[in-house]
Amino acid sequence: MTAYEKPRLDMAEVEGILNNHFGTKAVGVKPQEGGNLSSVFSFTCNGIEGIIKFSDLEGAYETERYVSNLLNNQGISYAKCLGEGKVGPLAYSIMERIHGSNLVEYTTEEKRAQLPELMDILTRMNHVTVGPTSGYGWIKPTGDGTYPTWKDYMIAVFAEDQTGNFWEGWYDLFRSTCLEKDVFEELYSRLMDFSAYNEPHRHLIHGDFHPWNILSDGRRITGIIDGNFAYGDFLVDLAILKVHMGEFDIIQAYLDHQEQAGITIPDFKERLIGAYYFKGMDGLRFYAKMGWKDAYYYNRDFLLNLTR
Structure with missing residues (x-):
C-alpha cells in the first residue's frame, strides 16, 4: 500500500x-x-x-x-x-478564514502563555450542549452519532473490512509497512480492557485537537479548525493535545482548569489511558501508511510503556 x-x-x-x-x-x-x-x-x-x-x-x-x-x-x-x-x-x-497562524509556529513561551486560554476553549468545546441527538462516534449530517455505543465505534474504527474510505484495505499495511501486527493486537486488547472506563461518557470531541488545528495571533487563540468530530469521551482530545505538546505539562494545566471550573472527572487516569490507546493506535497505522517511521516508533514505544 x-x-x-x-x-x-x-x-x-x-x-x-x-x-x-x-x-x-x-x-x-x-x-x-x-x-x-x-x-x-x-x-x-x-x-x-x-x-x-x-x-x-x-x-x-x-x-x-x-x-x-x-x-x-x-x-x-x-x-x-x-x-x-x-x-x-x-x-x-x-x-x-480565521486570522492567525498555527499555534505550533509560535515560541515555547508564547505557547505557554496561551495554555490557560487553550484549556478553557477545550473545556467549553467538549461541554457544548448537543441537544436531542443520539449515538456515538462520527457525527452524521443530522447531528446524531453513527454507532449505538462507544465500543461499537471503536470496533468499527479498527475493523479489517473497510470500504470506500481512507482505511480501505488497511490490513495490507501489516505486510507492506512498518506496522507490526503483534504490537497492534496487544494494544487492541488493552484498548478493549480500558474502553469500559470511556464507554459511559458522551460529549463532543474535536478528534484532531493539536497545534496545527489551533490558530493564534501569538497572544491569544483566534480559533479552531479541521475537526474529525465525534461523540464520546472528551479525554480523547486531551490525549491528542498531550502527545503533540509534550514540552508542557498539559495534563496538570488541564486538571488545574477543571478544578477552577468546579468540574470533577471520575476515573480520570483510566479514561485518559483508554484515550491514549484509541488515538495512538489510529496514529500508528496512519504513520505507517504515510511512511513516517520515526513518528511510528516513537508513538509505538509510548503506547507499549503506558501503565496505570
Whole structure:
C-alpha cells in the first residue's frame, strides 16, 4: 500500500470552482500549507476572506456545516461554513478564514502563555450542549452519532473490512509497512480492557485537537479548525493535545482548569489511558501508511510503556 496523496489542483481549477460557486470572481487564490488529507487554498470573494478544502475521500465535509453552526452558536470560534459541493470525484468545503497562524509556529513561551486560554476553549468545546441527538462516534449530517455505543465505534474504527474510505484495505499495511501486527493486537486488547472506563461518557470531541488545528495571533487563540468530530469521551482530545505538546505539562494545566471550573472527572487516569490507546493506535497505522517511521516508533514505544 502506497502512502496517501491528497488531491492536486492548479490555481485555474480552483478559481473556476470558486467563480462558479459564488457566481462572481474570486481573487488572491493561494495554496496553503498543512492538511494531510485535504488540499487547501485561501481566497477573497465579495469582500470575504475564505478557505476552500478539497478531498477525494467518501463523506468528506458532510458535517462541516452542522458542527460549525453548533460551535459558533455556543461561543466557540470555529471556522464558519460558507458552502460546500462536489466537482467530479472531489468534495469541497468553503469556510470563512480565521486570522492567525498555527499555534505550533509560535515560541515555547508564547505557547505557554496561551495554555490557560487553550484549556478553557477545550473545556467549553467538549461541554457544548448537543441537544436531542443520539449515538456515538462520527457525527452524521443530522447531528446524531453513527454507532449505538462507544465500543461499537471503536470496533468499527479498527475493523479489517473497510470500504470506500481512507482505511480501505488497511490490513495490507501489516505486510507492506512498518506496522507490526503483534504490537497492534496487544494494544487492541488493552484498548478493549480500558474502553469500559470511556464507554459511559458522551460529549463532543474535536478528534484532531493539536497545534496545527489551533490558530493564534501569538497572544491569544483566534480559533479552531479541521475537526474529525465525534461523540464520546472528551479525554480523547486531551490525549491528542498531550502527545503533540509534550514540552508542557498539559495534563496538570488541564486538571488545574477543571478544578477552577468546579468540574470533577471520575476515573480520570483510566479514561485518559483508554484515550491514549484509541488515538495512538489510529496514529500508528496512519504513520505507517504515510511512511513516517520515526513518528511510528516513537508513538509505538509510548503506547507499549503506558501503565496505570
